Amino acid sequence: MYWSSPLIAEPGIRILESVTGVRIAIDVRDYASCMMLWGRFSPELITLIRNLVRPGESVIDVGAQLGYITSHLAVAVGVSGIVYSFEPDPNALRQLRATVEANGHTWVKIFPVALGSQKTEIEFNVSPVLGWSTAVSGSHFTDLSAIRVPATTLDSLSEGGEIRRPVRFVKIDVEGFECAVLDGMKSLIDRDRPLILIEVNPTMLRPAGKKAEDVLNRIASHEYKLYRVTERTGIIKGGEVKLSLVKPEAKLEFCDVLGVPEGRVLPENFPVGGPDAGAKADDARLP
Numbered sequence: 245m246y247w248s249s250p251l252i253a254e255p256g257i258r259i260l261e262s263v264t265g266v267r268i269a270i271d272v273r274d275y276a277s278c279m280m281l282w283g284r285f286s287p288e289l290i291t292l293i294r295n296l297v298r299p300g301e302s303v304i305d306v307g308a309q310l311g312y313i314t315s316h317l318a319v320a321v322g323v324s325g326i327v328y329s330f331e332p333d334p335n336a337l338r339q340l341r342a343t344v345e346a347n348g349h350t351w352v353k354i355f356p357v358a359l360g361s362q363k364t365e366i367e368f369n370v371s372p373v374l375g376w377s378t379a380v381s382g383s384h385f386t387d388l389s390a391i392r393v394p395a396t397t398l399d400s401l402s403e404g405g406e407i408r409r410p411v412r413f414v415k416i417d418v419e420g421f422e423c424a425v426l427d428g429m430k431s432l433i434d435r436d437r438p439l440i441l442i443e444v445n446p447t448m449l450r451p452a453g454k455k456a457e458d459v460l461n462r463i464a465s466h467e468y469k470l471y472r473v474t475e476r477t478g479i480i481k482g483g484e485v486k487l488s489l490v491k492p493e494a495k496l497e498f499c500d501v502l503g504v505p506e507g508r509v510l511p512e513n514f515p516v517g518g519p520d521a522g523a524k525a526d527d528a529r530l531p
Contacts, residue, residue: 267346298412314349326353331354331355333370415442422454444459444460461493473499
């Protein structure tokens with residue numbers, strides 16, 4: 245798929261329609277962008293969005309990059325809903341804005357800021373590779389350029405009336421800065437009880453002095469259940485979700501986790517599984 249992409253478009257930022265139906269501003273020389281084009285960039289997350297996000301809802305995308313997840317959220321909530329999209333990387337931000345405009349998603353509001361635990365200005369490390377920019381210093385990434393960017397919290401935006409409540413879904417992928425984002429949205433979590441889809445990346449958490457358990461415990465402390473999200477294997481199972489219940493103290497490797505508040509009723513076609521013990525009977529599947 246990657247090697248065939250240059251046959252579709254010349255190098256440079258181009259607006260192309262992905263196989264999932266959304267238009268994205270991508271450069272075919274970037275591997276992750278090509279996987280978005282072919283619908284192979286985290287297809288299990290797209291399945292989750294299509295099954296869990298409803299028309300008219302208020303949702304948030306933290307670490308939006310070029311807007312692939314933002315666009316699918318916008319399709320899911322429709323014109324009566326609203327998507328708040330956060331991206332401080334100036335390079336990704338240009339593509340994000342182009343993606344939103346190309347899809348005509350006027351109900352997406354872009355915030356060109358970082359989210360964290362307080363309102364301030366932080367050092368942000370910009371990578372030439374899309375998706376590798378981070379507010380974490382001392383990571384394994386190379387060729388980073390440090391800039392200063394404004395930072396704020398979801399709680400302050402919500403309390404200031406800049407976020408429409410209730411928020412029903414939050415996706416967080418910020419290259420090791422996840423704990424700071426969670427610390428800045430405690431009130432929103434307690435008030436609105438949104439579903440939280442978050443990346444757990446121990447390699448990026450480590451330079452920030454954090455571990456996977458720090459992310460999990462921050463969510464579980466609000467009376468949430470936690471599920472490791474993976475894509476089921478097999479040629480014909482692309483995009484089929486496998487969920488496994490995990491404990492807050494689990495020492496997870498790189499993965500995505502879905503936080504579900506106690507009492508939140510999931511769709512009928514969304515079976516809930518048991519502990520992550522490797523047994524098929526303990527898995528939850530979402531086609």
